[in-house]
Structures are given as structure tokens and as C-alpha cells.
Amino acid sequence: MSKTTASPPHIALLPSAGMGHLPPFLRLASMLSSRSCTVTLITASPSVSAAESSHISFFLSQHPQVKHIEFQVLPCKPSSNPTTDDPFFLQFEASNRSVHHLYPSLASASPPLSAIFSDFAVASSIAPVAADLGIPNYIISTTSCKFFCLMAYLPVLLSDTLCFSSSLSEVNIPGITPLPLPSIPPPFKNPSHLFTSLIATNAQALSKAKGILMNTFDDFEPETLAAINSGRVLDNLPPILPIGPLETFEPKKEQDQSYLPWLDSQPAESVVYVSFGSRTAMSSAQITELSKGLERSGYRFLWEE
Template identity: 55%
Template sequence: MGFGGGKGVLDLSNFFSTYPHINRLDFEILPRKPPSSTNDDPFFIQFEAISRSVVHLLKPLLLSSSPPLSAIFSDFTVSMTLTPILEELCIPNYVLSVTCARFLSLLAYLPYLINENSPKFGESDDYVHIPGLSPLPLSTIPPPFFNPTLFFTSFAISNALFLPKAKGILVNTFERFEPDTLAALNNGRVLSNLPPVHPIGPLEPYKLEKGEQLSWLDDQSVKSVVYVCFGNRTAMSKDQIRELGDGLERSGCPFLWVLKSSKVDKEDTEEIEDLLGDSFLERIKNRGIVVKAWVNQEQVLAHPAIGGFVSHAGWNSVMEAARYGVPLLAWPPHGDQRVISEVVENAGFGVWVRDWGW
């Protein structure tokens, strides 16, 4: 989805209203506190708070559930805290991975890459070697993985160690997109003790209200519009915004640009006019639209006017584009997105301009 303040809470309420037969159990998240690594990323602080809450609060809810639970579907980020509880209660656990299968392979193998007996990344050559897969270029690995003491890395390793205890792993991908990686995971070549990996994507969209941008798209020619969006975590500098605007203007293509100038945890208050200038907006008013608001990305990508997607290569965005056959131009700024961009390019689904950097 595109970004938007408070939208996730509203959508969750709408979801339960639409499906009243689903029984909802809530528990309060314990107060957040920054982990000992002094990490200040709001996502990882929340991950840590959720993990602590699972340990202290979830077990009574599971014990009181009626009828008894047949299985749990959980996020990768709570594997280390949830698995011991479910083992004690004899409830099978299916782990949901929200990245591509290739990056999942890296996560699963990470404890074996980073240990006292293995060489550090980059000491032998410019690639990371995972059994059963083509080598991963060192330049695609998230920089935090080079420092095992960071919260991001230690958190990933701790959860990866519990993957073999899951009943199965669900991945939002599909066979044609990552055939070799899925085969290596399920044939035991990556790790012999992993459970079955089930590709369940591309996931079907949850229907939401029609976004206001679609009325503008209705007036555009088929496959003529470039959609530009870098997700809800990617803040661009003012210089980058101006450069991108200049490129879009000179391309001659109609475009819909969802603009974000601050990180997800910061208030995004700058006006479009201040970021791009009134003269830019005047020059492109007949063939471009720039918005700083939430958009229904799946409905945008499904629109017949959309012909291409300039993206940060977040996995949800990639799968949404794949569902509607919209090719990507990838600019991966952080995290798993370089690995994803390589997957996109190898699948023949888009282009990755490597020298654009992190």
C-alpha cells in the first residue's frame, strides 16, 4: 500500500467489520523501550516491544481460546519468543515471510554465515555463498549484516535459529518468479532442516475505497503513465526530489508521483510547492500529478493507464506490480531491496540501475 497516517488501524477495523465470523483477540503491547544497542529505528523498537509482549502476555490468551487452536500463523520477527510457547502448548506454527524467497534464504543461513568458525563477509571474495543458490553479490547485502553486534543483525539471527521448528514457511511469492530458489529451499540444499516453504503469492488485494487519483488516470491513454512511489520508509532529500522531478519532466511521459520527504516516524509537513517549486508544477500540470497523501497502490497498479513503476523495490510493491503485470525500474535504498531488485531483474520483470546506490 501507499503510505498514510493511521490508515492501517482503520483498515483493520474495516476488515473485522467485513468478516465478523473472525474472532479477534487483542493484547496490549508492553511499553516500548529502546533495546540495549541504542537502536532508534521505530520499526525495530516496535519489534522488540512485540517480542517482549509475546513472552509475557500471549500464553494466557492461547490457553483460554475456545475451541482450542489448530495452528498459529506468525511473523518471522516473533519466532524466537513464540516458538517455545507453542511447543509447550503443542500448537503447530507456520511462519510468514514478507520478503522474497532469495532473501529468506539469506536470513535462514545467516546464523551459519556469522559465527565464530566462519570467515566474515568479504574476507574471501566479493560474494556470499549459500548452498543451492547462485552467489549473492556482497554489494547487495544490507550493511548491518556486516556487524553482528547490531540489533538488526542479532535480532535476525535469533529468529532465524527457530525457523527449523516451524511446521511450514509461507512466502508471498510464486513459482515462476523464483523457481530455483524455491526448489533449493524445498530440496534441502539451502538447509537440510528447514520445513516446507509454500509460495502463496501474489496475495489478493483487500478491497479499499477508490483513491482520488484514479479519476485523473481515467483520462490517460492505456499503458502511458509512469507511477512513482518509494514506499512508506524511504525519505528523499530535497536535492533528490528536484533531480527526480527534472527527470520525470524531461522524460515526456505522463506520471503519477507519490512524494515523501520524511521518514515514516516523522511528520511530513513540507508542501509540494516548497519541495518542487511552483514553476515545476505549472509546467507539468497537463501531464503529471504529484501527491503527498495515501494512495490505494493496488488500484493504481491495476489501472490500464499505468505502464511502468519506478519503485524502491519493496517486496509488497513488487508482488502488487507482478499481479498486474506492471514492469519495474528499481531504485533500492535499504534493507532487502537490492536482493529483491536482483530477483526482479533475473525474472525479466524490470531493470535495476545499480550505480544509483543505497
């Protein structure tokens, strides 16, 4: 009797706007492709930034075997979102309104899709599409596990008008250490803010996912992963699957790692890591003042630019 060989899985990946979201998806796409999976990358058009467009183009040029689907996001009227003019928040909202147009492309995918890996920011809109197609959907969170807990628990927090009160010093989420109030994103303190409503809406759809993939690992966030997977944070979440650290898909470059011996020699939890991400623009004067403040603080710090 001859043995039948199972076809490799076909995974569709749907990132959302922002350079904090895109690279982890591309790294995962590269990893899956290198393991004989058929991969389809789905991107919104138009993109928000030139950096995203060039990053996608470079990735596809390096991975010609990856299929690519572009879907048009429906334009929105800025006046309909009076709480923000942030182009990334507006793109999140527009993508959510547009994802249902992917139905024909996903339904006709060849070979048929085995799973969809979609961004947290489109969890609520991709869920009914995946359910109608009978395709398991996995949510990818590009944040730390602790911040994911904050997003997942946000609908509960918003139901308490005092949870973000300035009279409080911290925000309490079951199972994890309290979060200092100044560390909470300012929009979260305004329930009507577009970003806040999007996070809360998508958080309520997490229970419909097959699982949640995170670019983290057990040794990095052991307590938080244990708390969320034991149901102490919320009891209706699917399993959190740590899949990190994801390696870069870009050609390997010689990197300066001279800081590692210094970092390894410091006491545990004594170094401040400074990184402002891809969207913060500071003047030379601001950078100078910030560096002076860090030096005068007396804390050890590692600054990534």
C-alpha cells in the same frame, strides 16, 4: 449411520510491526475467512504507526466475522538497545519479549485453535508457546524467497567474520545465485546490531515450525524455491509453501494498467523496478535527481510510488 461434519479450522494470525508485514497478513486473513475458516487476528498494542492502526481498524470494519485480540507489548529502555533507535526494530524486540503473554488467550480460544500463522520476526518467541499448547505453528515470511534465504542462513554467515568483508563483492549462500554485497542490509554487517541479532535468533527457530508460508509462486522464483525445498540452502528447514499472490482485501478500485502492454513488449530481464516502500521519505529535489539519474542510465525502468 450419520456422517459427522468436521468443524472449519480456526487460524490465529500474528503479524509484526511495519506496513511491509501487516497487509500480507490481512490479505491472508481475508482469504481464509472467505473460505469458511474461523480467523483470529492478533495485534500488538500500542502499534508503531498511525498507518498500522488505521489499516487494522479498516480491515476489522470490513470483516466483522474476524475475531481480534490485542496484546500489550512490554516497554523497553532505549538505552538497553544502543545499536538502534529505529521504532520498528524496537517493536520487533518488544514483541518477542511479550508474546508469551498470549498463552491464556490462545489456550482459551473458542473454538480451539487449529494453527497459528506467525510472522518471521516472532518465530523464536511463539515456538515454545505453540509447542506447549500443541498447536502447529506456520511462519509467514513477507519477503521474497531469496531474501528469506539470506535471513535463514544469517546465523551461518555471522559465524564467518569475513563473509561481509568490504574486500568481497558478493555473499554466497548454497543453492542460490550470489548476492551482491551492496544489496545486503547494512545492519547485517554488524553482528551486535539489534535487528541483526533478532533475525539470527528467529532464524534458528525456523526448524520448529510446521511450514513456512510465502507470498510468492513457483513461476516467480522457481530456482530459489527449488533450492530451498530440496535442502540445498539449509537441511533443517520445514517445507516452503508458496501461497501467492495474495489478493488485496480492500474494495476493488479501478487501477491504471496502461503500463502493461509496454512492459510485456520489453526484452526479458531488461526493466528495473523502482519502489522505495512505505518508510522512505524523499524530498522533491531528491526524487527529481533520482529520476534524472535513471533516465541517464539508459535502463528501462518502472517506478511505483
